[in-house]
Amino acid sequence: MTFDVEVNNVSLHYNGFAALKDISFKLDNGKIYGLLGRNGAGKTSLLTLLASFRKVKSGSIKIGGENPFENAKIMQHVTFHYEADYSELSENIKDMLDDAERYRPYFDRDYAHYLADRFKLPLKKPIKKLSRGMQSAFEVTLGLASRTPITIFDETYLGMDAPAREIFYEELLEDQANHPRTMILSTHLVSEMDYLFDDVIIIDQGKFVLHENYETLVSKGASITGPAEEVDTFVGNMTRLNEQKLGNTKAVMVYGELDETRRTEAQRKGLEVGPISLQDLFIYLTSEEV
Numbered sequence: 001m002t003f004d005v006e007v008n009n010v011s012l013h014y015n016g017f018a019a020l021k022d023i024s025f026k027l028d029n030g031k032i033y034g035l036l037g038r039n040g041a042g043k044t045s046l047l048t049l050l051a052s053f054r055k056v057k058s059g060s061i062k063i064g065g066e067n068p069f070e071n072a073k074i075m076q077h078v079t080f081h082y083e084a085d086y087s088e089l090s091e092n093i094k095d096m097l098d099d100a101e102r103y104r105p106y107f108d109r110d111y112a113h114y115l116a117d118r119f120k121l122p123l124k125k126p127i128k129k130l131s132r133g134m135q136s137a138f139e140v141t142l143g144l145a146s147r148t149p150i151t152i153f154d155e156t157y158l159g160m161d162a163p164a165r166e167i168f169y170e171e172l173l174e175d176q177a178n179h180p181r182t183m184i185l186s187t188h189l190v191s192e193m194d195y196l197f198d199d200v201i202i203i204d205q206g207k208f209v210l211h212e213n214y215e216t217l218v219s220k221g222a223s224i225t226g227p228a229e230e231v232d233t234f235v236g237n238m239t240r241l242n243e244q245k246l247g248n249t250k251a252v253m254v255y256g257e258l259d260e261t262r263r264t265e266a267q268r269k270g271l272e273v274g275p276i277s278l279q280d281l282f283i284y285l286t287s288e289e290v
């Protein structure tokens with residue numbers, strides 16, 4: 001069975017406030033998707049609909065061709081991980097991992113224990129007594145070890161420190177290579193996580209902005225570095241996303257493709273042409289002026 005995801009014209013209102021406005025996109029199997037959007041863009045709202053935490057009332061969502069809402073056949077293949085509130089839970093990590101094995105059909109117990117060890121999670125400690133970062137690491141452990149065909153992480157990793165996030169990224173890429181599934185990672189940590197994404201989806205103020213392959217997206221811009229005057233002349237009236245100056249050297253990020261003729265021209269003028277960052281593109285595409 002395949003688990004393609006189809007989101008068709010989905011809108012969501014909270015007491016008259018439009019949090020999602022006519023969103024449509026499709027997800028293929030086996031890719032890592034980065035879901036990006038500024039604060040309040042609607043990422044969590046969208047993910048709770050995908051995870052069937054709430055019912056779609058306007059538009060439709062299909063997973064594997066079926067409506068997933070209250071559909072046990074589909075929902076056992078979808079997991080949603082977020083910064084859960086464990087403050088009332090007295091069970092320890094080991095018991096929780098044992099429980100997970102019972103209701104998650106793809107769960108790999110050995111891998112879960114290996115991850116818990118890498119994250120230095122104390123197996124015998126009640127989860128409510130773990131720090132916020134450790135609770136996040138536990139959630140991430142569940143998410144990876146569940147190996148669910150559609151795995152959704154809603155900024156689960158925010159509370160984790162940088163070394164722990166690095167372990168998560170390493171494990172995510174390695175486990176995805178061995179057990180491909182559809183992963184959706186919503187995040188603000190764009191510059192830190194961009195290399196993980198196969199595709200990027202950007203939403204802004206409840207609206208769909210784009211769904212694009214990561215490489216294709218970043219090739220839509222370039223950074224031009226060299227003597228300030230030369231750079232300014234070369235860039236002309238192209239859209240500038242960002243610029244930095246150090247002494248007489250300037251680096252300008254531009255939006256817009258540079259064809260071979262323009263690249264050769266840059267080279268002739270001694271300018272360096274490099275790739276653009278997803279972060280700069282994201283900031284530009286979701287800025288008020290666009």
Ligand SMILES: Nc1ncnc2c1ncn2[C@@H]1O[C@H](COP(=O)(O)OP(=O)(O)OP(=O)(O)O)[C@@H](O)[C@H]1O
Nearest residue numbers: 014015017019037038039040041042043044045046
């Ligand atoms: N239960 C709710 N009732 C009313 N408004 C809500 C509710 N949940 C979210 N909203 C509003 O809907 C919009 C989208 O919120 P959502 O949490 O989906 O955004 P987000 O992209 O996940 O934001 P963040 O990155 O800040 O977590 C926001 O304006 C938020 O205030």
